[in-house]
Amino acid sequence: MSRGIFITFEGPEGAGKTTVLHKLGEVLTDIGYQVVITREPGGIPISEQIREVILNKDNTVMDGRTEALLYAAARRQHLVEKVMPALDRGVIVLCDRFIDSSLAYQGHARGLSIDEVYKMNQFAIAGVMPDLTIYFDIDPALGLQRVHSNQEREVNRLDMEELQFHEKVREGYQIIMERFRERFYIVDAAQPLDIVVDTTKRKVIEFIKERIQ
Numbered sequence: 001m002s003r004g005i006f007i008t009f010e011g012p013e014g015a016g017k018t019t020v021l022h023k024l025g026e027v028l029t030d031i032g033y034q035v036v037i038t039r040e041p042g043g044i045p046i047s048e049q050i051r052e053v054i055l056n057k058d059n060t061v062m063d064g065r066t067e068a069l070l071y072a073a074a075r076r077q078h079l080v081e082k083v084m085p086a087l088d089r090g091v092i093v094l095c096d097r098f099i100d101s102s103l104a105y106q107g108h109a110r111g112l113s114i115d116e117v118y119k120m121n122q123f124a125i126a127g128v129m130p131d132l133t134i135y136f137d138i139d140p141a142l143g144l145q146r147v148h149s150n151q152e153r154e155v156n157r158l159d160m161e162e163l164q165f166h167e168k169v170r171e172g173y174q175i176i177m178e179r180f181r182e183r184f185y186i187v188d189a190a191q192p193l194d195i196v197v198d199t200t201k202r203k204v205i206e207f208i209k210e211r212i213q
């Protein structure tokens, strides 16, 4: 059996990653593919517990390096317990955020350095990188507006950062995408949802078919 396909979804807050990922999961399942939908930080109990510590609004004193290490720890456990076994079973893994979030948020927006955070994460991922990353590009002001008007979505510690922080996040993603150009596919996430879903769906299905041939 061949290894599965690891696809990650990235972008600033409120870009629509989670919504599109779930819709895509349904489409792929209906076609007959085996799909695992998961997220970072989280996806399994230990990593969900770490998520609670990182995103808790009361933890305002958290140091930037501590934050980066906690994301990496959650990542490691999630990879070992869920992502790698699924890939070994030949499944398509759709993951809401991965290492690029650490590079953009902690590396660039927090100012820890993209290279430092990348190096530190090598210990956690031990060479496991996504086959494809869909980047949902959006003006952070519009993304945050979407987050704040969604009553079901609890506002977390990272959402509460200044707009300037979220603009740095977007800038960080632009830098990362130049570095890993071949892995990224960019979607204009300011478009209506059905267009965003359709564009993503077309790219992902094309990618899977190329890989499976």
Ligand SMILES: Nc1ncnc2c1ncn2[C@@H]1O[C@H](COP(=O)(O)OP(=O)(O)OP(=O)(O)O)[C@@H](O)[C@H]1O
Pocket: 011, 012, 013, 014, 015, 016, 017, 018, 019, 020, 146, 147, 149, 150, 189, 190, 191, 192, 193, 194, 196
């Ligand atoms: N293209 C779109 N047009 C308008 N609203 C959208 C669009 N995509 C998503 N939304 C809405 O925006 C809100 C945020 O979407 P979603 O939670 O999927 O974003 P996200 O990128 O996963 O955000 P975060 O990373 O902050 O959790 C939701 O209420 C969702 O219904």
Ligand SMILES: Cc1cn([C@H]2C[C@H](O)[C@@H](COP(=O)(O)O)O2)c(=O)[nH]c1=O
Pocket: 013, 039, 040, 041, 071, 097, 098, 099, 100, 101, 102, 103, 105, 106, 158, 159
């Ligand atoms: C994986 C990862 C995430 N973050 C940030 C990005 C978001 O602000 C939150 C996660 O919340 P979401 O609603 O699930 O998108 O965490 C980060 O800063 N660094 C990371 O590595």
